[in-house]
Amino acid sequence: MQQFLLIFIVALVFSVVGTPLARRLALASGVVDVPSARKVHREPTPLLGGAAIYLAFVLALLFFGGRQEIRQLVGILVGATLVSVVGVIDDVRGLRPLIKLLGQVIAAAILPLAGIRVQLLPIEALNLLLTLVWVVGITNALNLLDNMDGLSGGVAAIAAAHFLLLAVMNTPPQVLVGAFSAALLGACIGFVRYNFNPASIFMGDTGSLFLGFILAALAIKLRFLSNTYVVTWMVPVVVLLVPIFDTTLVTVSRLRRGRNPLTTPGKDHLSHRLVALGCSRREAVLIIWLVASSVGMLATFLTRAGLVEAYLVGGALLALFAYAIWWFERHAPGGAPGTPPADQRRS
Template identity: 25%
Template structure:
């Protein structure tokens, strides 16, 4: 909103300083500052309200160190994260940008699903919360919406540059370019690090090529569901999900910035995505919200984010990666989420297998998800969180290195 106000003042009244709102870097900086302020101002008040209403976490005794001490800690703190993301984006981003609209929709959509789950657990005293199938249905609905918009919207394009000699450059004065509608994505570790989904389905046959939207959308659904559930599983120790998400958010902000800048995209030899630079503002608000929430969620936590926050964080990360065509980097960038997901899947599968074969279920890990396994081994949760963050930082650096590692 402020972008449009200051743009109007700059163009019609030549207000000194108003033109600074044209710069993404300035608005991104303002977004992260505003996000941190909102988290601080709104967070403390919300925690006091939750305490008065006795919106506390119910904890089962699983034999984990310090677990019972968490009983009664306010939950639904994800509302802090949602507020700290939405307000700065509404203030500083271009709201007619298709990518920004998609991100706002994804944040609210999954935030509402998580809120409903937390509400049922807390106020209706139902420990199961929202039925799993309804959660998945909501994630699938978002996946269909995001996939369809990315597939059909004329605003979702990539820019192709062509010089007379057949080479490509974003900086040559004689460059001819066109913004084309291509369902293309980045493939790490390959010399020509781009692949068109349409070409893949073309190899499978003409029917696949003609209707490949119906095959692309399921890919989007799987990515959104997997990452949002991965973030949800990771939210089991104080500060783990928020800190890991902040690290991923910084990486996505860098990737969005270089993908939305013609000169940097040309230098790094990556695809230039027109108008995607605006996502930097969303990313910085996202990072500010996660860090601001850590003020209250670091050990010992004063508030838990609940599904209100964790489902939204994972969904935001997935949709951001899809928009900037970096979804195939998710297994690396979101490696912490991935290993948490896999630890649960392997534990459950192995237990069922051994129960069928030997008559009693056996476990590979002391407990799943993985962070609880280390708790069972006697590690303090702050040490586990710190080490998971370090792993997250290493994976983030490796993700950025893939821009030139081919």
């Protein structure tokens, strides 16, 4: 536990110190998000906050992370570095969606080579496919969630905090998951200090793709020896339910309106709909943080739940998930087709 605390503090300090430096570098090099009709910020805003998150995370692990499970540690870091490089290129020059997706798939494929894969199904090929779908899906979910100041970084910090708690609760503790979660938690909190509304720096795709990849990998790594996998497969899904819900909501909404869910930005994310219902942007983000914390607590309960209890909770969450999509589509549908989108993709 002391090791995890030390990693958290070091990552936090590096992030707090490094984020302003990344801001200066972005301004000097012109890597900024320029205001336009489809964005809500009014001044050019630096985009290299994700680089500060990445460096704080990696440096904390290199200094104090230990060398347990070195093959898997290297595999996660190599894959995360690859998606971060893809994000940097997209922030600086812009990439076509298919190129970004290809980079994410290649990064995800590194995890099975390092021994990190989903182990739910009896057929190994299906487990490998599920691993790729999960990693690419969560990576993009965090990228899509990055649509309002402080949102993606805060939700990632909450998820990392719950992963850290779950790693420590295991006997023996899961050292790799705990170390990565502590580093991610510290790096995200340090960054959100500058990214909360009004943000002075955005994480860009560099940060959102990195956060999604790390969280997806940690979710696969988590093990719960005190309970059956028939129950515990739900735990990481519930921890990450907020980005999963936001991505599903956007996908359903855009498909209903005949729009491409991956390439068409719009004012139809959960945060935008909360603002449309009367919340301020800060209130919308805080509400989503509260929801993320609540489902994280439910996930912690599931680690100790029996089969019947777990599936009652899972069924209730699934019903609420579907109802919430219907309710938001009915009462706060977001930007109508054909209207200029107004989301803030890199906030």
